[in-house]
Amino acid sequence: MTNALLEVEHLSKSYGGVHAVEDVSFRLFAGEMLALIGPNGAGKSTCFNMVGGQIPVGAGRIRITGRDTIGLSPRQIFRLGVGRTFQVAQVFKSMTVRENVETVFASRDGGLGFLGRAGSAHRTAAEEVLALTGMAEFAKRPCADMAYGDVKRLELAMALANDPKLLLMDEPAAGMAPLERVELMALTARIARERQIGVLFTEHDMDVVFAHADRMMVLNRGRLIAEGAPETVRRDPQVRAVYLGEGLVYDQAAAARRADA
Template identity: 45%
Template sequence: MKNLLDVRGLSKRFGGLTAVSDISFSMKRGEIFGIIGPNGAGKTTLFNVIAGQHKASAGGVTFDERDISGYSSDAIARLGIGRTFQAVTVFKSETVAENLRRANVLRRRHNPLAVRSAAASEDRFRAVASFIGLGDHLDGVAGDLAYGLQKLLGVGMAMLIEPKLLLMDEPAAGLNPSEKREAGTLIRRLRDELGISILLIEHDMPLVMDVCDRILVMSQGAKVALDTPSEIKRDSRVIDAYLGDDYDFA
């Protein structure tokens, strides 16, 4: 089968600044693919270009055998690319249930003329809530939840668009060690139980090395290396660019 995602020579310039420079990689279906690199390496910008929030300055993206270069972010979401954000992005003043209902209705009635398929949506969001472990928090106000739970809610909302590929921007940032382990488990379950491929930006090395099938290392907008975790750990270019001589891959 063809690749799920092909990124070809993607560049993004903001004025004179090149945030992403000639990045190419491919993702297979069912792959958990990591992107690492120091702050300012252009990882989130790369996400934003793939997700259609920014237009690429050069290069293109093919998703599921369709060229999605230049598509709007909502069209890309409808084709099956979900995303979570670096900062918590949920509707903070609403309950968990309302957040999930909104995610559901935003996708289902994506424009005023969209046909209303009266799917059993209530069941669907309950299933998602229990999958991410928020089944007991449905009536809690999202903004009052612990930080880690708000991040989980963001994942749950993205799940409701039934993505084939989920872009996760630092899912473990700000989590405590046990929450980080749970995040790793959740990422695996998304792939193993639901067949969702994952493109992951993460700074937590043990987590990245543990869950990812392959890793792309970026520095100053450019590709430094692309390989399996075990090879990345040994790559001197990576250690120079990012990890540092005395880096410990605990």
């Protein structure tokens, strides 16, 4: 494959004498679900946040759709066609579901004009995104009244409102019930393939990772120790030793303990 949406080359970041990320390189392609996993302290959050612009790059290069993004702010990266969701959903609780999505369209087009006229100008587009994510029936509901699983789906709708080429998802299943996790990631995978969006996501729930990732990358102590299809990574002796465990048994309680650690 060529023409990667995301190209990361020799990415590194140190804090004092600690190498949080060391010489990490990878590519992500259109329509692909790529999982970044590793034990606590492996450097995955640092790597992920350098890609999104939340953390300055120590060394290396990041290109999104061919453009070098080193030194760009998160907002500048957003304008390149990048969507982002967070471990703890980031929405405006005082607004309705539809108003949340309208703000993204207004911001993408250069201003918020809060909200009135700007909101009505983007209403049809917002309703289309809500329908795409199964949220149309909640359009007029205040976010403060929403169940958390629905809030996470709203956050996905907000990320899609930017019409992204690249979607960054930081532990998308965190805090959700098991069935909600499956539904959210199945929805994300379907949309990614239909719209040819590249998705980079971190996740502690191995059931989610193995069910939905096309490829996986495993970090340990800042270094990339394995990359490939889920079954290839599952069998990797080094991965089994440092992260997954010999039995490769995944259960919700274990995933929750890892997430809380």
